[in-house]
Amino acid sequence: MKRNVRYTIIIPVYNEEAVVEETYRRLTRVMEATGEPYELLFVNDGSRDRTAELIESFAGSDKCVRLLDFSRNFGHQIAITAGMDYARGDAVVIIDADLQDPPELIPLMIDKWKEGYEVVYAQRSKRKGETLFKKWTAALFYRTLRALTEVNIPLDTGDFRLIDRKVCDAMRGVREKNRFVRGLVSWVGFRSTAVEYVREERFAGETKYPLKKMLRFSMDGIASFSHKPLKLAAYLGFMISFASFIYLVVSLAQRLFNTGAAAGWPSLIACLLLTDGVILIVLGILGEYVGRIYDETRNRPLYILRNKREVEDAEHEIEVIYSAL
Ligand code: UDP
Ligand code: MG
Numbered sequence: 001m002k003r004n005v006r007y008t009i010i011i012p013v014y015n016e017e018a019v020v021e022e023t024y025r026r027l028t029r030v031m032e033a034t035g036e037p038y039e040l041l042f043v044n045d046g047s048r049d050r051t052a053e054l055i056e057s058f059a060g061s062d063k064c065v066r067l068l069d070f071s072r073n074f075g076h077q078i079a080i081t082a083g084m085d086y087a088r089g090d091a092v093v094i095i096d097a098d099l100q101d102p103p104e105l106i107p108l109m110i111d112k113w114k115e116g117y118e119v120v121y122a123q124r125s126k127r128k129g130e131t132l133f134k135k136w137t138a139a140l141f142y143r144t145l146r147a148l149t150e151v152n153i154p155l156d157t158g159d160f161r162l163i164d165r166k167v168c169d170a171m172r173g174v175r176e177k178n179r180f181v182r183g184l185v186s187w188v189g190f191r192s193t194a195v196e197y198v199r200e201e202r203f204a205g206e207t208k209y210p211l212k213k214m215l216r217f218s219m220d221g222i223a224s225f226s227h228k229p230l231k232l233a234a235y236l237g238f239m240i241s242f243a244s245f246i247y248l249v250v251s252l253a254q255r256l257f258n259t260g261a262a263a264g265w266p267s268l269i270a271c272l273l274l275t276d277g278v279i280l281i282v283l284g285i286l287g288e289y290v291g292r293i294y295d296e297t298r299n300r301p302l303y304i305l306r307n308k309r310e311v312e313d314a315e316h317e318i319e320v321i322y323s324a325l
Contacts, residue, residue, distance in 0.1 A: 006090050007031065007038040007110070010083030012076050013055070013097045014045040018204035020054050023097050024065070030103045031064075034110065041066045042097075043083045046073035069306040076208070077179040077217070078303050080159055084171050093162045094181075099203040101160035108195050109162040119185060119192035121154060121161035127199040141218045145183075149225040153186045154194065166190065177295040177302065180221040187225070223288050230289060233282040240278045244271055 009027055013020060024040065031038040044052045044067060052069055059065040068082050080094055091113050095101045101122065109120040127135055142155050159182050163171070170188040171181075186192075209217070222229065251267075 004037065005039045005088050006036040007034070008083075008087035008089030008092045009038065009040050009106070010043065010080060010087060010092060010094045011040065011097050012043045012045055012079035012083065013047060013051050014073060014076070014079075014208045015047045015049050015051060016097045016205060016208075017047075017049040017051050017054060019098050019202075020051055022203055023099055023103075024055075024058050026099065026103045027095075028062070028064070030106055034107065037064075039064050039066055039088060041068065041083050041087060043068045043079040044070060045076065045079040046070045067307065071304040071306045074303045075213075076159075077181050077220075080181050081171075081179060082303050082305075084163075084168050087168055090165050091162055092165070092168045094159045096158070096160065098205065100200050101158070102197060102200060105160075105195060105197050106162070112193055112195060113162055113164065116191065117193045118164040118167050118190035119161060120163075121157045121182075121185075121192060121194050122197050123154060123194040124156045124158070124199045125196045128201050130199075130201075137214070141221070145218075145221050145225070148222055148228045149183070151183055151186050151225050153183050153225075154192075157182060157194070158199075161185065164190070175302065176224070177300070178220045178224055178292055179302075180217070180224050183221055183225050219288065223292060229285050233285045236278055237282055240275055244275060247271065 009031065011023065011027070016023075020042075027040055031040070040058075042055045042065065044055065052067065055065065055067045059067055066086075068086055070079070070082070083094065084092065091110065093106055093109065095103065095106075105122055109122070112120040127138075139156075142153075145153060146155065161182075163185065167185065167188060167190050170190075171184060174184050174188070176184075
């Protein structure tokens with residue numbers, strides 16, 4: 001594989017025409033200051049606006065810019081994965097396109113990397129310009145995840161991080177379909193450290209993570225790293241059955257000794273609904289895992305690229321496609 005660059009910056013973009021120019025400008029300024037060769041690897045996740053054209057135009061005048069163009073929207077986590085598959089740098093940085101992750105932090109990450117750390121993640125000490133709802137749900141999610149999983153996923157970190165070539169190669173070997181990249185990075189291990197930063201407001205445009213995507217994302221995070229929800233299902237079922245058994249004994253006793261009002265229709269219905277509810281919850285949890293098994297067995301490629309040029313470019317890239325098929 002051609003390995004002529006020192007740093008690869010992976011930037012997933014989805015309908016980011018409002019910010020991509022400024023992002024390109026700021027990243028270029030920061031990376032040029034390092035004085036070492038770098039590439040800006042944009043992954044266009046099926047944008048429907050002018051994002052891809054804009055990136056093509058940067059690439060026209062700047063050799064450091066590369067574009068991976070998805071055939072449709074495959075999702076943020078898949079976009080990052082594709083970036084890691086095609087990255088050529090000795091160190092790889094993943095950053096959001098909307099400048100919520102300040103590019104100016106990259107030199108600090110590079111310093112840590114040069115000290116010998118293989119993963120340098122950026123930890124948010126503050127989040128600016130996001131709704132209380134987003135902050136609370138995010139805080140709750142990271143804490144739930146921590147409580148439920150065995151993998152040590154650091155609190156309040158996003159995908160903004162630097163990883164060494166070794167980590168990137170290890171990640172390329174992990175081909176599971178429902179991907180929670182920051183969890184997988186912790187899972188592959190290596191020596192890691194954190195740098196703190198204040199998460200800025202989005203430079204322009206709107207969030208590309210509506211509630212539905214956020215829920216999907218958190219389910220991926222939890223279900224990919226923990227079987228505890230399955231155990232919870234059994235536990236809940238057991239508790240409810242036990243409670244109904246006690247209730248049954250009590251109502252039988254009441255009937256035999258004719259004390260108190262007979263346990264009537266309402267309580268019967270209440271019990272039925274309760275157990276039905278539990279059964280449905282349990283089925284839902286089972287469904288999540290069965291769905292995952294189904295995704296894995298179908299074994300579809302994680303993504304499909306529109307631009308064949310990138311695919312045919314180098315041997316390893318062909319190999320990546322094959323291993324994904
Ligand atoms: N993104 C993507 N595909 C998607 C959704 C988002 O590539 O389906 C990119 C988006 O362009 C941005 C990054 O992922 O660079 C983070 O998205 P966003 O800033 O909208 O998320 P938030 O910061 O609101 O959680
Ligand atoms: Mg953002």
